[in-house]
Amino acid sequence: MPKIFGARRGLPHEVGLGLLTLALLALVTIAFPRFLVIDNLKSLVDDTALLIMLAVGEMFVLLTRGVDLSVAANAALTGMVVALFNAHYPGAGILPVIVIAIVMGAALGLFNGFLVWKVRIPSIVVTLGTLSVYRGCVYLVSGGAWVNSGQMSPFFLSFVRFPILGISVLSWIGLLVAVLAFLFLRFTIAGRNLYAAGNNPNAAGYAGIDVGRMQCLAFVLSGAIAGLAGYLWVARFAVAYTDVASGFELQVIAACVIGGVSITGGVGGVVGVVIGGLFLGIIKNALPVVGISPFFQMAVSGFVITVAVILNAGSYRKNHGRKILERAEASS
Amino acid sequence: MSTLSSSVQAREPARKAFGWKKLLRWETLLGLVVILDFLLNAKLSPYFLSPWTLSDASFNFTERAIMALPMALLIIAGEIDISVGSTMAMASVLMGLVAQAGFGTPMVCLTGVVVGLIAGGINGVLVTVFRVPSIVATIGTLSLFRGVAYAVIGDGVLKSYKPDFAYFGQGYVWGPVSFELVLFLVLAIIFAIVLHTTVTGRRIFAIGANPIAARLSGIRVDAYKFWIFVLLGAVSGLASVLLTSRLGSTRPSIATGWELEVITMVILGGISIDGGQGSILGVVLSALLIGCVTFGLSLLNVPGIVLAIVTGGLLIGVVALSSIVGYSGRRRRH
Numbered sequence: 001m002p003k004i005f006g007a008r009r010g011l012p013h014e015v016g017l018g019l020l021t022l023a024l025l026a027l028v029t030i031a032f033p034r035f036l037v038i039d040n041l042k043s044l045v046d047d048t049a050l051l052i053m054l055a056v057g058e059m060f061v062l063l064t065r066g067v068d069l070s071v072a073a074n075a076a077l078t079g080m081v082v083a084l085f086n087a088h089y090p091g092a093g094i095l096p097v098i099v100i101a102i103v104m105g106a107a108l109g110l111f112n113g114f115l116v117w118k119v120r121i122p123s124i125v126v127t128l129g130t131l132s133v134y135r136g137c138v139y140l141v142s143g144g145a146w147v148n149s150g151q152m153s154p155f156f157l158s159f160v161r162f163p164i165l166g167i168s169v170l171s172w173i174g175l176l177v178a179v180l181a182f183l184f185l186r187f188t189i190a191g192r193n194l195y196a197a198g199n200n201p202n203a204a205g206y207a208g209i210d211v212g213r214m215q216c217l218a219f220v221l222s223g224a225i226a227g228l229a230g231y232l233w234v235a236r237f238a239v240a241y242t243d244v245a246s247g248f249e250l251q252v253i254a255a256c257v258i259g260g261v262s263i264t265g266g267v268g269g270v271v272g273v274v275i276g277g278l279f280l281g282i283i284k285n286a287l288p289v290v291g292i293s294p295f296f297q298m299a300v301s302g303f304v305i306t307v308a309v310i311l312n313a314g315s316y317r318k319n320h321g322r323k324i325l326e327r328a329e330a331s332s
Numbered sequence: 333m334s335t336l337s338s339s340v341q342a343r344e345p346a347r348k349a350f351g352w353k354k355l356l357r358w359e360t361l362l363g364l365v366v367i368l369d370f371l372l373n374a375k376l377s378p379y380f381l382s383p384w385t386l387s388d389a390s391f392n393f394t395e396r397a398i399m400a401l402p403m404a405l406l407i408i409a410g411e412i413d414i415s416v417g418s419t420m421a422m423a424s425v426l427m428g429l430v431a432q433a434g435f436g437t438p439m440v441c442l443t444g445v446v447v448g449l450i451a452g453g454i455n456g457v458l459v460t461v462f463r464v465p466s467i468v469a470t471i472g473t474l475s476l477f478r479g480v481a482y483a484v485i486g487d488g489v490l491k492s493y494k495p496d497f498a499y500f501g502q503g504y505v506w507g508p509v510s511f512e513l514v515l516f517l518v519l520a521i522i523f524a525i526v527l528h529t530t531v532t533g534r535r536i537f538a539i540g541a542n543p544i545a546a547r548l549s550g551i552r553v554d555a556y557k558f559w560i561f562v563l564l565g566a567v568s569g570l571a572s573v574l575l576t577s578r579l580g581s582t583r584p585s586i587a588t589g590w591e592l593e594v595i596t597m598v599i600l601g602g603i604s605i606d607g608g609q610g611s612i613l614g615v616v617l618s619a620l621l622i623g624c625v626t627f628g629l630s631l632l633n634v635p636g637i638v639l640a641i642v643t644g645g646l647l648i649g650v651v652a653l654s655s656i657v658g659y660s661g662r663r664r665r666h
Contacts, residue, residue, distance in 0.1 A: 067467070069592075119652045122605045124467075128592055129651075132644030139637040242637060247589070250414075250471050263465045295486040295584075299479025306472030310462045 013260040014272045021279045028286040035289050045167065046236065048281030049174030050229050054248070055255040055273045056181045057225035060218040062256055064198040064211075065265030066116060066123035068219060071226040072248035073134035074108045079230035080138045083147040083156075083240035090153040097156060097231060105227015106220050108134060113219030117212035123219075131249070138242045149238035160235045170232055177225060182270040194218060199266025255280050258308045280305075358602040358654065362617040365650070366624060373628035380631060387508035391501075391578065392630075393597075393623035394512040395571045396590060397616070400597040401523040402564040404615045407598055408527075409560055410540040410607030411466040413455055416568045417590035418477035423447040423572035425481045428490025428582035437497045444576070445569040451477055452565015456558035474591070481584040491581035501578025512574055516619075519567075524612035536560070540607025596647050597622055622646070 029036045054071050061068040081104060082097050089096075108130070115126045149157060160170040185191040196204040197214035204211055234240040259276025261268030283304055287297045373380045380386075399416055406413055423444045430443045451473070458469035503511040527533035538546040539553050547553045576582055601618035603610030625646065626639045634642075 115648065115652065119655050121648070121651050121655055125599050125605055125651055126648060128596060128599070129644040129648035131592065132596075132640040133648070136637050136639075136641030136644065139635070140641070144635070144637075250474060253468075254471055254475075257468050257471075263468050293483075293486070295482045296479075298475055299483040302472060302475030302477070302479040306458070306469070306476050309464050309468050309472050310458065 014269070014275060017258070017260065017272060017275050017279065021275055021282065024279065024282055024286075028282070028290065032286075032289050035286060040285070040289070042167065042171075044281055044285045045171045045174075047285060048277055049171045050233055050236070051248075051251065051255055051281060052274050052277035053174050053177050053225055053229045053232075054252045055259070055277050056178055056270060057222035057229075058249075058252045058256050059259075059261050059268055059270070059273050060181075060194060060221045061123065061215075062198075062253075062261045062263060063194050063265060063268060064215045064218045065201070066215055066218065067127065067253070067263070068109075068112065068222050069124065069127040069249050070108070070112060070130040070134055071222060071252055072245040073131045073138075074105055074223055074226040075230035075233055075248075076242070076244040076246070077108065077134045077138045077141070077230070078105045078227040079234035079244055080142050080147065080240045080242075082231045083152060083234050084141065086153055086156045087147055087151040094155050094159050098228070101227045101231035102224050103227070105230065106224035108227070109219045109221070109223015110216070112223065113216030116219065117216040120212075123215070135242070135246075138244075142240070142242065144242065147234075147240040152235070152238065157235055157238055160232055170236060173228070173232065177228075178270055178274050185270065190214075190217065195266055197266075251280065254305045254309075258305070279308075359611065359614050359617060361650070361654065362600075362602070362614060362621060366617055366621045369621065369624045369628060373624060373631070377628065377631040380628065383508040385631075387504075387510055387513070389623060389627035390510060390513045392627050393619050394510070394516045395574050395578075396594050396597060397619035397623070398512075398516050398519055398574070399564070399568055399571045399590075399594045400601070400615050400619055401519055401612065402560065402567045403594050404598045404601065404603050404610060404612065405523070405527065405536055406557075406560045406564055407595075407603050407605065408540045408607055408610055409536050409557055410543060411459060411557055411561070412595070412605075413452075413466065413470045413561065413564055414591040414595070415451070415455060415470040415473040415477055416564065416594060417587040418474045418481070419448050419451040419565055419568040420572040420575065420587040420590065421481040421584055422451060422477040423569040424576045424582045424586050425484050425490065425584060427573065427576055428492075429484070431494070431497070432490060432492045437494050440493065440497060441500070441573050444573040445566050448569020448572065449562055449566040452562040452568070453558075455565065456561030459561065460554040460558045478584070478588075481586075485582070485584055487584075489581050489583050493577070493580060497577050498580060499577070501574045501576070501580075512578075515574075520612060520616050527612055537608055540604075540609070542608070593622075593643070596643060600647050600650055 025036075034040070054075065058068055058071055078101050082101050085092070085100060086097060112123070112126050112130055115121050116123045160168060160173075162169045164172055185194065193204070193209045194214055194217070196207065196209055197211045201211045204214075230244075233245060237244075255277045256268065256273055257263065257276070258279055259268065259272035259274070261273060280301070283301055284297070287300060288294070292300060403413065403416070426447045427440050427444045431440050435443075455466070455470055455473055458464045458473070459466045462469075464472075500511060505511050505514045527536065535546070535551050535556060538549075538551060539556055543553050572587070575587060579586070597618050598610075598615055599605055600622070601610065601615035603615065622643060625642060629639055629642060630636075
């Protein structure tokens with residue numbers, strides 16, 4: 001539906017998807033008016049902010065024709081490290097925690113990026129490996145123990161919940177990340193180069209863009225955002241353990257795909273990803289309100305994701321002709 | 333066929349000429365690592381070198397290794413399926429229901445394989461008819477199939493299997509040689525023959541190397557891809573029969589995360605993630621390697637999650653090594 005909407009009226013994908021999301025929201029609200037209560041909306045935005053942040057990071061990598069399967073493991077590892085840091089140095093304040101989260105996340109992303117750029121391993125292989133390695137490292141640094149809310153200092157926990165203009169800091173950070181990503185992709189040379197490197201690597205190479213370096217940059221950005229999200233995740237749920245966000249990477253990729261990011265690179269934008277994240281978030285939050293048993297929720301959201309990707313497949317079909325040319329270029 | 337191979341040759345003459353040598357070297361490298369690890373294990377643990385221990389070790393990886401065979405075919409053909417773990421869960425749940433309804437063991441096994449077959453068919457249709465990229469399509473069905481498993485039994489457990497059902501996962505064919513191991517070896521030989529000596533096998537390579545050239549030379553690319561998806565689904569169902577039989581019960585969380593382990597096995601075996609390259613021998617060796625390494629470490633009481641670091645590190649390390657030394661002949665997409 002989203003793609004058909006857009007194609008028929010000559011509107012961008014985002015408009016169709018946005019209308020669909022609003023329709024979904026309206027449908028749920030008509031059936032269950034209490035869904036649109038302020039408190040519920042706040043928790044919806046809080047839940048979705050983490051998904052949107054990670055999806056924005058993932059989008060950078062997808063734009064350069066890569067895929068980052070390690071975002072959730074990265075978030076879990078960074079979240080555990082900052083939780084342990086906080087437990088050992090409770091007086092350090094919030095700033096070092098955030099700096100550590102971002103720097104460490106970026107370093108883990110750089111490791112992925114380095115292997116893709118310099119060692120020339122396909123990104124799916126690299127992140128398949130680091131997915132296990134990072135997840136295993138969470139166990140190593142924590143010794144398998146949980147870090148509970150009792151071991152976390154008050155500022156560590158309350159920072160994400162602190163309301164500004166009625167909305168939590170967590171949601172503001174999500175918004176900030178999305179806005180910065182939008183500005184970066186739209187108005188900086190590096191941002192434009194990311195698109196170029198993914199859309200046509202050969203042409204980008206001739207234009208003097210180092211495609212490998214762009215891929216590495218995308219991984220560092222994705223890693224930094226995942227690291228920050230790791231702290232926010234641990235603070236929001238007030239617990240850090242080995243399986244934090246396990247399997248979340250697939251939801252992140254689903255949000256990107258629903259948001260119109262092409263898995264073959266070079267196509268997609270922040271606005272679409274944000275709406276894609278909201279779309280998944282609304283479904284996830286609406287199912288319990290509508291009264292669907294928790295055991296059915298996974299099946300329903302899986303069904304919705306499958307249908308959404310089928311409907312989005314139009315965008316891939318449209319690119320089909322260009323792909324033949326690319327193949328031909330590469331072979332000459 | 334001749335048109336096709338000549339077009340490949342024209343495209344990358346150097347690689348084609350040295351292809352076999354490179355392929356051989358990749359398997360040699362893997363083989364050496366397997367032997368090295370085998371010796372290391374034997375030295376570190378006094379219990380390792382006993383037929384029954386080794387037989388136990390094989391249970392560690394046979395189910396995943398069986399799935400790795402059709403997965404290798406699929407990746408060679410240029411597609412991927414990350415829903416196999418969920419397919420296993422769905423198959424296992426339906427097998428549990430059939431057993432609960434009082435049907436005998438043959439019916440239970442049939443159910444498992446047929447459910448897998450249908451799941452693979454759904455993936456195949458999504459990819460070949462709806463033209464959804466396979467990684468995206470199977471992310472969707474990954475949640476869908478697992479979701480169905482949860483929807484059917486919730487947090488319950490199904491375990492009304494007949495006693496003779498246990499043979500598939502716990503039985504021995506001869507001495508310490510388990511049924512699972514024999515099944516894996518037989519399937520590996522069949523897959524190797526089909527992939528490396530038949531026209532079908534060459535076409536699968538051709539499809540992965542250049543789908544457009546393959547289509548233009550008269551290969552029904554979509555039909556091949558569809559049937560490989562169906563095959564992978566059916567084998568996942570079979571693996572589900574083995575695992576369910578070994579565990580003796582079904583929970584909806586069964587085989588969570590196995591898709592990544594299976595894909596790791598395939599890639600470590602030297603199958604190019606971009607398609608068109610690899611061999612069944614490599615997959616068998618990498619299955620042995622992962623099995624030996626994880627079992628050797630668990631003999632030393634290393635916890636399972638740390639084994640994940642080793643598996644992940646092994647994948648990156650071996651692929652990086654081959655890439656640095658530059659003798660794998662892996663193609664990059666750009």
